[in-house]
Amino acid sequence: MKNSLRTHVQSFGSKLSSMIMPNIGAFIAWGLITAIFIPAGWWPNTELAKLVAPMLRYLLPLLIAYTAGSNVAGVRGGIMGTIATIGVIEGSSVPMFLGAMVMGPLAGYVIKWFDRATKNKVKSGFEMLVNNFSIGILGMACAITGFLVVGPVMLGLTGILNSGVEFVLNEGVLPLVAVFIEPGKILFLNNAINHGILTPLGIEQARETGYSVLFLLEANPGPGLGILLAYMLRGDAEARKTAPASSVILLFGGIHEIYFPYVLMRPALIIAAILGSASAMAYYQIIGGGLVSAASPGSIISIMAMSPRGMTLQIVLGIVIAAAVSFLVAYPLVGGKSRKSLQEAEKEKKMLKDYGKSPCKIVFACEAGMGSSAMGATGFMNRIKQEGITVINTSIDTIPADTDIVVCQSVFVDRVSDKIPNAEIVVIHQFLSDPALDELANRLSPVKQVLTPGMIVLGAAGDTRKEAIKRAGKLLVDAGYVNNKYVDKMLEREQIISTYIGMGIAVPHGTSGSHEYVISSGISIIQYPEGVDFDGEKAYLVIGIAGKDGKHLDILSSLSSILSDEEILEKVKNTDDKMIIYNVLSNIN
Amino acid sequence: MLREAIIEIKESSGLHARPAAELAVLAKKFKSSITLQFESKEANAKSVINLLTLGLKKGSVINLKVEGDDCEDAIREVIQFFKYIHP
Numbered sequence: 001m002k003n004s005l006r007t008h009v010q011s012f013g014s015k016l017s018s019m020i021m022p023n024i025g026a027f028i029a030w031g032l033i034t035a036i037f038i039p040a041g042w043w044p045n046t047e048l049a050k051l052v053a054p055m056l057r058y059l060l061p062l063l064i065a066y067t068a069g070s071n072v073a074g075v076r077g078g079i080m081g082t083i084a085t086i087g088v089i090e091g092s093s094v095p096m097f098l099g100a101m102v103m104g105p106l107a108g109y110v111i112k113w114f115d116r117a118t119k120n121k122v123k124s125g126f127e128m129l130v131n132n133f134s135i136g137i138l139g140m141a142c143a144i145t146g147f148l149v150v151g152p153v154m155l156g157l158t159g160i161l162n163s164g165v166e167f168v169l170n171e172g173v174l175p176l177v178a179v180f181i182e183p184g185k186i187l188f189l190n191n192a193i194n195h196g197i198l199t200p201l202g203i204e205q206a207r208e209t210g211y212s213v214l215f216l217l218e219a220n221p222g223p224g225l226g227i228l229l230a231y232m233l234r235g236d237a238e239a240r241k242t243a244p245a246s247s248v249i250l251l252f253g254g255i256h257e258i259y260f261p262y263v264l265m266r267p268a269l270i271i272a273a274i275l276g277s278a279s280a281m282a283y284y285q286i287i288g289g290g291l292v293s294a295a296s297p298g299s300i301i302s303i304m305a306m307s308p309r310g311m312t313l314q315i316v317l318g319i320v321i322a323a324a325v326s327f328l329v330a331y332p333l334v335g336g337k338s339r340k341s342l343q344e345a346e347k348e349k350k351m352l353k354d355y356g357k358s359p360c361k362i363v364f365a366c367e368a369g370m371g372s373s374a375m376g377a378t379g380f381m382n383r384i385k386q387e388g389i390t391v392i393n394t395s396i397d398t399i400p401a402d403t404d405i406v407v408c409q410s411v412f413v414d415r416v417s418d419k420i421p422n423a424e425i426v427v428i429h430q431f432l433s434d435p436a437l438d439e440l441a442n443r444l445s446p447v448k449q450v451l452t453p454g455m456i457v458l459g460a461a462g463d464t465r466k467e468a469i470k471r472a473g474k475l476l477v478d479a480g481y482v483n484n485k486y487v488d489k490m491l492e493r494e495q496i497i498s499t500y501i502g503m504g505i506a507v508p509h510g511t512s513g514s515h516e517y518v519i520s521s522g523i524s525i526i527q528y529p530e531g532v533d534f535d536g537e538k539a540y541l542v543i544g545i546a547g548k549d550g551k552h553l554d555i556l557s558s559l560s561s562i563l564s565d566e567e568i569l570e571k572v573k574n575t576d577d578k579m580i581i582y583n584v585l586s587n588i589n
Numbered sequence: 590m591l592r593e594a595i596i597e598i599k600e601s602s603g604l605h606a607r608p609a610a611e612l613a614v615l616a617k618k619f620k621s622s623i624t625l626q627f628e629s630k631e632a633n634a635k636s637v638i639n640l641l642t643l644g645l646k647k648g649s650v651i652n653l654k655v656e657g658d659d660c661e662d663a664i665r666e667v668i669q670f671f672k673y674i675h676p
Contacts, residue, residue, distance in 0.1 A: 497610045501637035512602060553603045557644025564642055 013192020019068040019101055020195035024296045026063050027199070030055045031293025031306050040210065042309050056207055061085055061100040068104030076115070076131075077108030080139050087143035091151020094207070097200035098161070099146070099154040107142045114138060158204065165201055169213065174285050175278035181218055182273040186260050194218035199294045211290035211308045216280070216315070219291075219298030221250050222322025223276035224259035227269055229323065230330035231262055239265070239334070254299025261345035268333050276326025280318045289315055360444065363400065363423075364393040364431065365408045365416060376407065376431030384441050399423075407437070443480065450555065450588050455479060455524045456578045465539075468532045469494055469508040472524045472544030481522030482510075482546045489514035490544070498535045504573065505563060506532070506539035507556065509546065521551040523559070523588065525581060527573065540573045558588045592664045594653045596671045604645035606637070613637045615670055621657025623667060634667070 030052070036042045037049040062082050069081020081104035088099035114134050122130045168174055184193050194217075202214035228247040231239040239262065246258045263269045284290070291306040300319060307315040364380065366373035373393035381391040392400075396415050399406060406416050407426045416425055428434040442449050455475055463471060473487030489510035493499065500506045510517065524544040531538035541563075547555050562585060563569045572581050598604060604612070616623045616634035623634035627649060632639040645651065655664045 493607075497607055497614075499606060499610075501606065501610070501641060502613075503636075503638050505638060507606060509606065512605075512607075550602075553605055553644055553646060556606060556641045560638045560641035564638060 009189065009192075013189050013196050015071070015105075016101065016196030017191040017194070018071055019064050019104065020199055021191060021296075022067050023060065023063045024195070024294060026055075026060060027203070027294045027296075028302070028306075030060060031291075034206075034210075035292045035306065035308060038210070040309060056203070057089065058086075060203070061089055061096050064097060065100040065104035065107075068101060069108035072105050072108030073112035073115070076111050076135060079135055080107040080111045080142065081105065083107065083135075083139035084142035084146045087146025087148075088151045088154060091147035092155040092158075094155065094158060094204065096151070096154060096158075097203055098158050099150060101200065102154065103142070103146050103150055107139070110138055110142060111135060161201060162204055165205060165214070169285065172285065174213070175281045177217060178274045178278035178281060182223065182277050183270055185218065185256060186263055186270060186273075188257075188260075190218060190256055194298075195294070195296070199296075202291075202294065206290070206292055209290075211292045211311075213281070213284045213290040215291035215294050215306065216284055216289070216303070216318065217277075219254075219295045219303060220277060220280050220319055220322050221254065221256065221298055221300060221303075222280055222319040223273040223326040224250050224256055225319070226276050226323040226326025226328075227262055227272055227330045227334075228259055229327045230272070230334045234331060234335045251300050254295075254297030254302060256298055265345040266333055269330055272326040272330035272333065275329050276322040276324075279325040280322035283318050283321050284315075287314055289318065291315070360389045360404050361400070361402060362389065362391045362405045362407060363403045364391070365396050365399055365406055365412060366393070366431075367412075368395050372431045373408075376428075379432050380407070380437065380441070384444055389444060405440070407440070449586075450521050451523050451525075451582065451585055452479070453578050453582045455522065456581050457524075457526045458576060458578060458581075460526050460528050461530050463528070463532055465494070465532055465534050466491065468506075468526060468528070468539070468542045469544070472508055472526055472542050475524035475526075476522055476544050476546050479522065479524075481520050482518050484517075486510050486514055486517035486546060489517060498537070500534040500537045500539055501560065503563065503566075503569060504531070504538060504540040505543065505560075505569075506534050506541070507543050507545050507559070509544065509552065515548070515552075518546045518548045520546075521548040521555060522546050523555060523585075525585070527575075527581075529574070555588055559585070562588070590658065590660050591654070591656045592660045593655070594664055594668055596651050596653055596668065598645050598647055598649045598651070598671065601647045603647055603649070604640060604643065606641065609637050609640040612640060612667070612670055615666060616663075619655075619657065619659050619663040619666075621655050621660045621663045623663060624654040624656075626652040626654065 033048065033055070034041070034052050037045045038052060039049070062085055065081040065085035066078040070078030073080070084103045084107035085096065085100045088103050089096045092099065111134065118130065168177065181193055184190065198214045198217055202212040205212035205214060225247055228243045228250065231243040232247070235243060243262070246262070249255050249258050263273060289311055290308070291303065292308055293306050295302040295306045300316065303315060303319065304312055362380070364373040364377040377391050377393035384391070394400070396408070396412055396419065399416065399420050401420065403420055403423045405424045405426060406420065407428055408416055409429065410427050413425055413427060416423070426436050426440055428436050439452070442452060457475070460471070469490050470487060473490050476482045477484055477487060490508045493511045494508060496511070499508045523546070526542045528540055528542065531540050532542060543559065545552065545555055547553070563572065568584055572584060575581060600608070613635055625632045625634055625640065625643060627643045627645060630643050632643050634640060643651070653664065653667060655667070657663070
């Protein structure tokens, strides 16, 4: 799969599953009530069974709608989504999961758009009036639209999807679905597949027939278990040691992610997972098995809890079948030395998991989260304009838990670190232009400023040529301009011919083959008032250079042009003020 | 005695630090003054830092000026050098 496509699928999938996942508890409550109290249940009770229908028709779709709306526009979005979805529900005759998943976010966007359009335009004293009536009026409009338009459309769509599902189930092609599901899981689309697609479709089916096999497709821990068992018996020492604990976590804890690295270690094992999963699907199709509601996490415990009465053992047998088939296929594949170690595979797993996720979330925080922080966030966002970095503004109390960096004024530092201890805090004095913001922007930027004051060291002494080069290299490494390897290449280059270029200047840099180790163009400057011996010449300035994409020559040329002026050179060699050097050389790029 | 030549840089990574250092070593063997002119800039070939200020890239066309008693040998070897700069 192409990376960008995977990013899109993963982020779309995570949008879908993030509407459902927080509500899985409600699905389970509904599933338990259904499994216990319906006429075919463990303990039939006609009074309590009255809960089943309204929970399915109203509670679950409205919870999804609220979650979906609030994912888009906070509490206001959630309320809008809920109002809109009641229209869709009443506008159609079947439970409207699909409708909730469409209308919830849509109504959220409506209020988000309204709030943005009226921001700062409401006279003070009228905020509450506008806030309440905007939701009231727009919510009414959305509910009516939902009732008249979206409901009937969704009814049709749900019908089409259901007949698709029925086709798959009736034509005996269900096992083929494993070909998509198992690789999808390894690519961390598991939640997207299960909760974004299978759960809503499954609930629809369960409403008609009492249970659905769709809940068992992704949640079955059998295929992963078979692979882990194979590793336990035939894997290398490391895998043999870790596989038992992993299989316990998988089977009882239902955390499927735990077996992904074992598959990534030997990608051919995906075949074992597919065949194991397909066998179980075939088996479930033959016996006509299913679960009453979503089994999440996919552990044997939740699967048993969601099994219809009298079917528990048959359902568990499906897990055993999946594990057995996957084990038999995996067994010959796991022997010998693996190409990748478990740690490497773990790393790869983490990479796959983090794909599509913002690598960095920056929050500008102030007391109210509306004035100064909003201004700061907008300014900063325009400045970095970089994919993958989210910049938002909030009040101190509502900083999201997954924030990586908080930007705030010094008075708030204690409250911020109480609120979110793991985030990095950048303290600023003013929100628009602050040296700390400059450093942050430069650090985050893939195209960094070539020279920053932090890259200048004054008054160094006592180093040999090799030490000086390493030191200049380390400055570049630490600031993220080059990776470690580049320093070796600098030392290698020095062996070929000295990088001393005259006038007391040496410009150590990597060999011609070393651009691959350069992340961004940069220079580091170390001033040695006593000089460093470079093959009999004395270098008073050791300037480490890393040029990206052919920038090397430009940097060399502008550096030597500037320093060819003896007056400037003397100043740079002797000053005890970094800023003098910085000002002289900051135009290099 | 004065000799001149026009040279185009063929090497794809241009006259970077290593070839500049090698050229300076070569130029210092001769008594003649060896000057490279590029656009409005001029550099003494015996000084690495001077050579680097030119920022010569592939396709840059320079005017080579050699003046002195051994200018015949010098210009021949410098032309030879630019033909065979290795990457």
